[in-house]
Amino acid sequence: MSEIIESVKNLSIGFNSQKGKQISILRNVSTNIKKGETVGIVGESGSGKSTLALAMMGYIKQGLFPLKGECLFKSEDLLKMSSRQLEKIRGRKIAMIPQNAGQALTPNLKIGYQIDEALRLHTDLNKTERDKKISELLNKVRLPSPETMAFRYPHELSGGQQQRVAVAMALAGKPDLLLLDEPTTGLDVTTQAHVLELLRFIAKDTGTSMIYVSHDLGAIAQVSDRIVVMYAGEIVLEGPARKILKEPIHPYTYGLLKSIPKLSLAGLPASMPGSQPQPGSINEGCSFYDRCNLATDHCKKNSPDLEHIKELDTNVRCFNHKELINQNNNLQTSITKKSNNSEAIEVLKLKDVSISYAKQKFFDQLLNKISDQNPTVKDINIDIKKGETIALVGESGSGKSTILKSIAGLLKTKDGQIKFENDRILSSDLKMRNPNDLRAIQLIFQNPDESLNPNHTVEQILSQPLKLYFNLSGEELKKNIIDLLKKVRLGEFYMSRYPRQLSGGEKQRVAVARAFAAKPDIILCDEVTSALDVSVQAAVLNLLQQLKEDLGTTYVFVSHDLAVVRAISDRVAVLYQGRLCEIGPSQNVYKFPSHPYTEVLLGAVLEPDPDIKPKLVAEDIVEEKPPEKGCSFQGRCPRKIGDICNLEVPPWQIGENGNAIRCHINIDELASLQQ
Amino acid sequence: MESNLITEDKQKNKLEKAFEILKTMASKPSGLIGLTIVLFHVILALISPYIAPYDYKAISPNTMLLAPSAEHWFGTDSLGRDVFTRTILGGRTALTVTFFGSLIALLWGGLLGIFCGLVGGKIDDVVMRVVDAFLSIPWILAMLLIVSLLGTSTEVLIPALGFFYGKGIVRVARAATHDVIAKDFIVSARARGHSNMSIIWNEIIPNVRDAILVEGAMRWSWMLLGFSSLSFLGFGVSPPTPDWGLMISNARGLMSFAYWSVIAPIVGLSSLIIGINLTADAFAKALGIDRSTKAPV
Numbered sequence: 001m002s003e004i005i006e007s008v009k010n011l012s013i014g015f016n017s018q019k020g021k022q023i024s025i026l027r028n029v030s031t032n033i034k035k036g037e038t039v040g041i042v043g044e045s046g047s048g049k050s051t052l053a054l055a056m057m058g059y060i061k062q063g064l065f066p067l068k069g070e071c072l073f074k075s076e077d078l079l080k081m082s083s084r085q086l087e088k089i090r091g092r093k094i095a096m097i098p099q100n101a102g103q104a105l106t107p108n109l110k111i112g113y114q115i116d117e118a119l120r121l122h123t124d125l126n127k128t129e130r131d132k133k134i135s136e137l138l139n140k141v142r143l144p145s146p147e148t149m150a151f152r153y154p155h156e157l158s159g160g161q162q163q164r165v166a167v168a169m170a171l172a173g174k175p176d177l178l179l180l181d182e183p184t185t186g187l188d189v190t191t192q193a194h195v196l197e198l199l200r201f202i203a204k205d206t207g208t209s210m211i212y213v214s215h216d217l218g219a220i221a222q223v224s225d226r227i228v229v230m231y232a233g234e235i236v237l238e239g240p241a242r243k244i245l246k247e248p249i250h251p252y253t254y255g256l257l258k259s260i261p262k263l264s265l266a267g268l269p270a271s272m273p274g275s276q277p278q279p280g281s282i283n284e285g286c287s288f289y290d291r292c293n294l295a296t297d298h299c300k301k302n303s304p305d306l307e308h309i310k311e312l313d314t315n316v317r318c319f320n321h322k323e324l325i326n327q328n329n330n331l332q333t334s335i336t337k338k339s340n341n342s343e344a345i346e347v348l349k350l351k352d353v354s355i356s357y358a359k360q361k362f363f364d365q366l367l368n369k370i371s372d373q374n375p376t377v378k379d380i381n382i383d384i385k386k387g388e389t390i391a392l393v394g395e396s397g398s399g400k401s402t403i404l405k406s407i408a409g410l411l412k413t414k415d416g417q418i419k420f421e422n423d424r425i426l427s428s429d430l431k432m433r434n435p436n437d438l439r440a441i442q443l444i445f446q447n448p449d450e451s452l453n454p455n456h457t458v459e460q461i462l463s464q465p466l467k468l469y470f471n472l473s474g475e476e477l478k479k480n481i482i483d484l485l486k487k488v489r490l491g492e493f494y495m496s497r498y499p500r501q502l503s504g505g506e507k508q509r510v511a512v513a514r515a516f517a518a519k520p521d522i523i524l525c526d527e528v529t530s531a532l533d534v535s536v537q538a539a540v541l542n543l544l545q546q547l548k549e550d551l552g553t554t555y556v557f558v559s560h561d562l563a564v565v566r567a568i569s570d571r572v573a574v575l576y577q578g579r580l581c582e583i584g585p586s587q588n589v590y591k592f593p594s595h596p597y598t599e600v601l602l603g604a605v606l607e608p609d610p611d612i613k614p615k616l617v618a619e620d621i622v623e624e625k626p627p628e629k630g631c632s633f634q635g636r637c638p639r640k641i642g643d644i645c646n647l648e649v650p651p652w653q654i655g656e657n658g659n660a661i662r663c664h665i666n667i668d669e670l671a672s673l674q675q
Numbered sequence: 676m677e678s679n680l681i682t683e684d685k686q687k688n689k690l691e692k693a694f695e696i697l698k699t700m701a702s703k704p705s706g707l708i709g710l711t712i713v714l715f716h717v718i719l720a721l722i723s724p725y726i727a728p729y730d731y732k733a734i735s736p737n738t739m740l741l742a743p744s745a746e747h748w749f750g751t752d753s754l755g756r757d758v759f760t761r762t763i764l765g766g767r768t769a770l771t772v773t774f775f776g777s778l779i780a781l782l783w784g785g786l787l788g789i790f791c792g793l794v795g796g797k798i799d800d801v802v803m804r805v806v807d808a809f810l811s812i813p814w815i816l817a818m819l820l821i822v823s824l825l826g827t828s829t830e831v832l833i834p835a836l837g838f839f840y841g842k843g844i845v846r847v848a849r850a851a852t853h854d855v856i857a858k859d860f861i862v863s864a865r866a867r868g869h870s871n872m873s874i875i876w877n878e879i880i881p882n883v884r885d886a887i888l889v890e891g892a893m894r895w896s897w898m899l900l901g902f903s904s905l906s907f908l909g910f911g912v913s914p915p916t917p918d919w920g921l922m923i924s925n926a927r928g929l930m931s932f933a934y935w936s937v938i939a940p941i942v943g944l945s946s947l948i949i950g951i952n953l954t955a956d957a958f959a960k961a962l963g964i965d966r967s968t969k970a971p972v
Contacts, residue, residue, distance in 0.1 A: 076749065442866075450859040451860050451863055453878055
């Protein structure tokens, strides 16, 4: 057995509430980190995973304090050290890679200087040695042309490159332990896969131990040797990654894994009921009691201890884990959804839509000339049928949200038409639309914290559209609000609540209810689940599907997450740089042959399964602007065939599955290449 | 279904909320001191006509420049008037004028700021440049001009002060609106097709109200200083009405041998300004707005 680097013993961390009560955020956490091992700490927001990780480098957030226990780094207690002593350890022995490298790097200093600073602090090298080391480090994190990279400023790098620089800085002091707090969360799918691959390589190459904190089991599965699952401030399951992911013997982990949409599965993931208890609200019994389907009366009264199971080398905090083992073979299930009939009429047509963010020059404006020859979004043709869910997929900068805004009338189109019901042209200017058209198209936003007015009660929020479109008031208004809340499975008592009193999932339900209040024909969903925890995400997806089946609403669903899209959508349109690459029924888009960009995206999806590794077929370059001529994907395409890709816009080809692909390579050839 | 565990924080009515804010303000020493001072001054202004021991305008050559004594607590001034009487009465006009002046400043400054923040574009540009132009005029000169043209009655002073002190509020309201309109709930209201008026009223005002109110409270203390400066220059309250600024102005020449007649109004004025400042700070903190008070006087 290898050496233990850091060990946490019976650690509890908490704060004093305003009423003078002691509330713990971490409860009795014990775990060991071995040399060269990568430990993934996974949990939903509020589970205490970040608090634990920060305590492991001797840092405790303001307002919190350790109640008991210790954090031993090489048999020294970090929590008892003075800040002087900690200074010597941080950076040299334990280094941290933050979530958002863009914010962690100083904007007005060059990359090379910032790495040099880390080297000066943590090593005894002289100037020439340090310069050599900088390019060595940049090389190690696989930045293209490391020599020129050192002279760039952080804003000149893409998000993925910034994250690599943060990794290089953390490696500068040759730490024994690397702490990573959600290091890939803000990144695009392909970039994320590349960064994870780099981290895994570095862990193997340098023998550094890593603590990887994330809410994303997909990412954790790719890097971790061992996984610690946190729930309500406790470790509920801990063991080798493969065992945890394949045979989770705690009902929470089991539910969590089931609620993640998977590429291999059509249909919606099962959702877990309820939400995580607030700190301080657990008095007795198991913290997962309320949400557990195995719970017995025994669980209500007694809280289970972490039990070691020898055969699986796993620690589990559950009385009934044996029952779960018996019924455990059905992780690969999903709820099948009703598909709509294909003969439905088209409600919304986008015809040759182009959108430009460029400001028109003064003279062009006078002459009414269009100056931007290379708009952000170009030639989008999509026909949306009544009652279907069409998904727009792509990485950031693909123009998916831009298109959505144009449909909503928030952004004027430069060219082309948006036709609504019976080919009536819908003005791209909000003020020119008639109230009924405004009612018919509603939006749901990504972040319910921002989309609900914090100073309005749920009742006020829901009454806005009801008053505006239907002129309701008094008892009738109230009855409608209660109906809406019932539709999104919230009780009547939510009416008097403010958004801050609701959990993330509840807020998003209110946002969904507000969209449905208008009795819309089309709902535009802009990344509606990406700000939510996985178990909540599954519940919201199920809710949206249920409402659609009941009310026959059409969804235009924008997302960067291919697995979520697979779960909810009937049809998928893949976008790159504001140009359509592929469009077709969702089960076919996820099959080959597909557009090379779809292939890249599909390869980069992280599945919560240690056996499915992402396939990195293209470089994770970020292109600022769409190319002026030829195929939009020419800059990154792994299957580029020659000059034709640079010069001519590829033709549409229809595959036998019914998905249309825009590529110069013959579709049959593409199929054989991708096999 | 998701259950929610936060049940203590039930919806409260407006009065309870206001009481809660006052309680939070008074929970810190600085807030408590500020509130006490302001309350003291307000009560004093209300009851002073009834408790004043002497007639404020009774001139008497026999009692000229008497030092503080049992009969005249704060002594007498150069015309033999009781300084204590004049001091406790001296805040009444200042408080009334500046209170209503601040309300006017809040109203026009706040609304214009919100409007500019929401519509943006060319209208915003033009309005803000005009506001900037006004900001560049030394307000005291402009005030002197207005007062010499229109007289020194309160009907002139209140709107004039309100106008000049509202300019700063325009900027604050506009900035606060800018923060809010980027949020999705405004985009959502726009996409639903609400009118600008409805968006301002329902979505923006509840979210910028706090910031504007705190700014208004701040402006009140500055305006008090401004009003007293006008009186000091002889353009505010006309004699023989008692007023701190006027009293300081009249007594300053005699400061070397009759210090009492100048100290009393100074203490009155500065304690009120400090009190309002402390209260505004505590108010901001109670509302969760972090704002350090730096009056550019």
